[in-house]
Amino acid sequence: MTTQEAEPSGATGLFIYGIVPSDVEPTPDAEGVGDPPGEVTAVRHGDLAALVSEVGLEEPMGRPADLSAYQTLLDGTAAVAPVLPVRFGTVVTGQDAVAELLEAHHDRFAAALDEFEDRLQYTVHGRFDEEEMISDFLTENSAAAALAEQVRGRQEAETREKRIRLGEMISQGVELRREAENRALIEALTPYAVAHAPRPPSSELDAMNVAFLVATDDEEDFVRAVEDFAEQRRGLVRMRLLGPLAPYDFVSAHQLVA
Template structure:
């Protein structure tokens, strides 16, 4: 299987000095390998989002500083917005918030490589499907009145 760790450095990677090498790789989700990421796609801490490809799948990733705590409201929103925008265009297998691996090579070695076939099968199954979230509200008083009108014993209580 062909594997590649995207090697095109982002502007931030080109400017990196030895002092800020304490970075890890944040993983958002798994997508088909032929996906293209927009240059303006941003993730946690407004980091540029890139792809790590392996075989017929890829992982949406960005770099995250090790000393930076995760879990701010902005981080959660960035994670969800990136996955929502991706899912609107292509099948995506989302990872839970906070999935961090050592580096891009670890994404291949520990995630994409060992589970390639399972991820590919799941992405194939999602192709052409959509998810809808439907929320409803009810008038509690009207529902209770309907129940009481239909159940004499409950009404007597």
């Protein structure tokens, strides 16, 4: 839940980062959101705990530094214990409100934590090299290649319609290739992952963007498979492997909704 009504000047609340088993203890150097960063503590109820820090209810939230602190805390926690990330920006009025949330969803959260025991998220993102992608597309599509030849070296004004049509053809080609690359990535990595979650493209030139839930025992094999996949596409796709991360893309059914 978030605070929607105006609060008295100086009023504070608790920013909730994630739900963890009750025996998880924040490290002394853990820093929360805010300026200056808040001290991260744990509010416990039964077998569960919530990682929280105090924030001013009038303090603006959502700065890059706040998002970075949120992710750093959750990713660091996920490396040593299961964690359910709570939606960024969730603030409640105090410890009693946190305890009420843990009590109300205790069984569901506990079951989810069991599900994510010894599992981490990795996100695989790739982006096409624009020149290489277009070159490959024109080689494979004779109609588009002919259109490209017709507009090459001519004034933009006199070839406007043809340029628009060519742009549409290239855009469709990128989309189809993106779908194929995502399918190929999922097929290649499924043997080393517990689950996968396709993510929307962040750019028109995105080649792939998929989150994978990986068992800690399979991490080395998973990373090696990603490296092999990337090597096969060297020159065409620039790939990045993000992780290990908290299971952001796999906890929607268990999240607290603001």
